[in-house]
Amino acid sequence: MVLIFLFSGIQAYAVDPEVPDSEEAISAGQSIFNANCKTCHRLDQKLIGPALRGVTDRRELAWIKQFITNSQVLVQGGDADAVALFKEFNNTVMPAHDFLSDGDLTNLLSYIEFGDKVDPAAAAAAAGAEGGEAASSGGGIPNEYLTIILVVLVIVLVLVLVVLGLIVSVLTKYMNKNDDLDEDDKAFINQKTDYKGIFKSDGMIIIVTAIVLAFVVKTAINGLYTVGVQQGYAPSQPIAYSHELHAGQYEIPCQYCHTGVEIGKSANIPSANICMNCHMHIQNVEGKDGISPEIAKIYDAVDNNKPIEWVRVHNLPDLAYFNHSQHVVVGGVECQTCHGPVEEMEVVSQYSALTMGWCIDCHRNTEIDTQGNEYYDKLVQLHSESSNDALKVKDIGGLECAKCHY
Known part of the structure; x- marks a missing residue:
């Protein structure tokens, strides 16, 4: 659910004494915030809705709880503060949260006032460092080792030939100093190298053939290792959806759109109605009028009861079984472990190899x-x-x- 609420105002404030600052209350409030508010709000910065921290200084506690429970009751009743907020944020209707108990609301306010007080610049720097580390930790493919072996063998062969040439040169000079040699022996020692004969010799033909065959085999193996591997695959989508904007800037959790990731085998591709949870209120980027052409495609899909034909990016062969819930819920594996820093991708691509060897190594x-x-x-x-x-x-x-x- 989206929680579009509240309360713009000053940053210096004194928290209402009725709001507890215990770890238990803050932790419980964080869970409520992540489930209901995080899509549209941040504690210390304006997003789709206003920054929330300090609200207990700006408003009465009873008013805040009533606004969260059902803001439209206050708006329709003509409450000046509620009407002003409603107009300030483009008449966006905040869903009612009448399912939250008074204790839930108090815990939520505890988190809003006391939770996650971090330096945004430091947090952004840390996230960038983690993304870089993940990007640099991708596993190599065995054909890379084969290339190295072949290059090393060629270098060794060249060095052997150079050493042999030096040995022949030294021995020739040494033998020429021997006065006991007859003319035939001297002619044999000082004969010129027949390079044409060398290249036509059986030995050279065998060496060249072996090198060519090695590179042909290596190329074939490279091809075999890439069969079914789509690493780097980034298809064009029917709607120019930006993960960098939604998952990065707005910090929308992956699970909000990919609802099956915690409950089933497939993470599933989101349907248009999930998009409309937000875009029934957000029709364009901030500062522009009219409906965005890309968002208009979502409305068109809903109006015509036609699914958006998203192109699947990550594919496993039918012979392989993979269960998202087992890895995400039981194993505690983060989405970025397999899918990379999706929050930094304007266009999503397959980050990992997703091969059997890659899974086994994990x-x-x-x-x-x-x-x-x-x-x-x-x-x-x-x-x-x-x-x-x-x-x-x-x-x-x-x-x-x-x-x-x-």
């Missing part, structure tokens, strides 16, 4: 968080009896063929 290296989960107690005990290493995915069947192919 299973071999990923440690399982067993703390506080009784399911793993016996497994940890059995594993510790045979190994001093941490329990990893590979130790609980992560390398079994039937886990992904059955």
Whole structure:
């Protein structure tokens, strides 16, 4: 849900004493904020709605709770502050939140006033560093090693030829100093090298043929390794949707649009009605009039009851089974681990190789968080009896063929 509310005003404030600052209240309020408010609001900056921190100094507590519960009651009743806010933010209707209890509202305000007080510049710098680290940690493909081996072999061959040439030169000079040699021996030692004969010799033909065959085989192997691999694939979409804007600037969680990621095998591509949750209120970029041509395509899809034909970016072969909920919910894997820094992508591309080897490497290296989960107690005990290493995915069947192919 989108929470379009409230309260523009000054930044210096004294928090209402009825708003608790305990860790429990702040944590509970953060969950409520992320589920209902984060799409349109930030604590310390204006987004689709106003910045929220300091609201308890600017408004009465009872008024705030009533506004959150159902802002239109105040607007339709002619409340001056509510009407002013409604007009300031383009008559955007905030959904009612009458399902929130008084305790929920108090916890929400606790988070708004006391939660996440960080330096925005430092947070942006840290996020950029993490994205760079993720981008630089992509795994190599084996054909790269084959290229290195071939280059090294060619270099070694050239060095061997150079060394042999030097040895021949030194021996020739040494033998010419021997006065006991007859004319035939001297003629043999000082004979000119027949380079044409060398290149036509059986040995040279074998060497050249071997090098050519090696590069042909290497090229074939490169081709085999790329079969079915779409790394870097970035197709054009029917609507110019920017993940950099939505997931980056507006920090809309991936799960808001890809609703199946926590409950099923597929993350699923969002339908037009999910887009309309926001775009029924937002029809263009800030400062421009009329409806944006790209947003108009969403309205057209809804009006004609026709789905948006998004082009799938990440594809796995039918013979491979992958479950998003198992990795995201149970494994706690972040979206960026596989999909890269999507929040920085104007056009989404396939970031990782998504090959079997890539998956297996992850299973071999990923440690399982067993703390506080009784399911793993016996497994940890059995594993510790045979190994001093941490329990990893590979130790609980992560390398079994039937886990992904059955």
